[in-house]
Amino acid sequence: MHLPEPDALWGGRLVLWQPARKGGYRFNLDPVLLAGFAAQIPGPLGHVLDLGAGCGIVGLMLLASGRAQRVTAVERQPELAAFVRRNIQANGLDATMTLIEGDLRAASLPQADVVVFNPPYYKVGHGHASGDPGRDAGRREVHGTLDDFLARAAAAMGPKGHLAAIIPTARLRQFCATAHRLGLALERHTAVHAFEESPQKHCLLQAGAAPSAPAKAPWPHAFAEAAPHKLVVHPAKGPGYSPYVQGLIDGHLPSPKA
Numbered sequence: 001m002h003l004p005e006p007d008a009l010w011g012g013r014l015v016l017w018q019p020a021r022k023g024g025y026r027f028n029l030d031p032v033l034l035a036g037f038a039a040q041i042p043g044p045l046g047h048v049l050d051l052g053a054g055c056g057i058v059g060l061m062l063l064a065s066g067r068a069q070r071v072t073a074v075e076r077q078p079e080l081a082a083f084v085r086r087n088i089q090a091n092g093l094d095a096t097m098t099l100i101e102g103d104l105r106a107a108s109l110p111q112a113d114v115v116v117f118n119p120p121y122y123k124v125g126h127g128h129a130s131g132d133p134g135r136d137a138g139r140r141e142v143h144g145t146l147d148d149f150l151a152r153a154a155a156a157m158g159p160k161g162h163l164a165a166i167i168p169t170a171r172l173r174q175f176c177a178t179a180h181r182l183g184l185a186l187e188r189h190t191a192v193h194a195f196e197e198s199p200q201k202h203c204l205l206q207a208g209a210a211p212s213a214p215a216k217a218p219w220p221h222a223f224a225e226a227a228p229h230k231l232v233v234h235p236a237k238g239p240g241y242s243p244y245v246q247g248l249i250d251g252h253l254p255s256p257k258a
Contacts, residue, residue: 006090010251014064015090017083018055029233030166030202031118032248035061037190037204038116038164039253049112049156050074051104051119051149056084056097058116063096065253071097072112074104076144105148115153115163119146121171146171147178154182162187162208169200185210189228196232203228 007016035058038045048068050059052075059071071093075081081101088097100107146167153163163184167175169191179186188206193199232242241249 010064013251014060015087016055016057016060017086017090018057019079019083029245031058032061033192033202033204033231033233033245034058034116034118034164034166035065036244036248036253037166037188037206038062038114039065039067040188040256041114041162041164041206042256044069044113046070046113047072047110049109049115049153051115051117051152052076052144053084053099054080054118056087056099058118059097060087060091060093061251061253063093064091065251067253067256068114069096072100072110073097074100074102074107074109076101076103103144104152105144109152109156111158111161112156113158113161115156115161117149117153117163117165119144119149119165119167121168146174150175150178150182150184154179154184157209159209162206164204164206166192166202166204169203172203172205175205179207180210183210184208190231191228192231192233194233196236204231 007018008014009016031054038048038058039062045062045068047070048059048062050056050071050073053059053073054075056073056075059068059073062068063071073084075084078101081099084099088094088099100109149165153165157163165175176186184207186205186207188204190204191200192202192204194201231244233245234240235242240246
């Protein structure tokens, strides 16, 4: 495996090894937004389980910010799992971050206070195919569907636990219907817009165990259509990011919601 030079994030507070450009699946802004969203879950996050962790960026951010006390990263692709190991060592996190290398659908997962995931966005046969198998597996549901991620997250959550995820808006209704079937209650919804006036393309979702699941499920549609909190990535004019997003990039994760 070719190893490029590592990236230094947050003014050098984080060292990140990941595939070289055009050499595999590299993290983008989505897991950064997910880390900021998860950081706002009330109370201490305790043990965080990251399903399909890639190079481990979400767990690294939550640990470096002090929001998580412990992280278990689950990654199937051997190349990416190797980067997770290297990142654990490079950041001195051997005592607080653990890797499970294997398929999340079959792996024995620990119970966690919070489960996070940034799943492949496209079904097999949809989206633009990549010439790199690792990148393609990160973008499309080659090794697990959205329903697989939700089912494993629901099984791993403690009774008072939460999950946090980022998905394409086009799959919001599927997320809501599956979460309801699994006995989960949707707690928070943030719509992600590239610009103030641009259409919503992604959404950040938080769910927890429902006190009781009704027999019928009219609410997923109502929830999907409800006005969510709005997150704008870029300012209206000029390059760069909005103050909130730039803060995440600079290492300033938000405080928990009251």
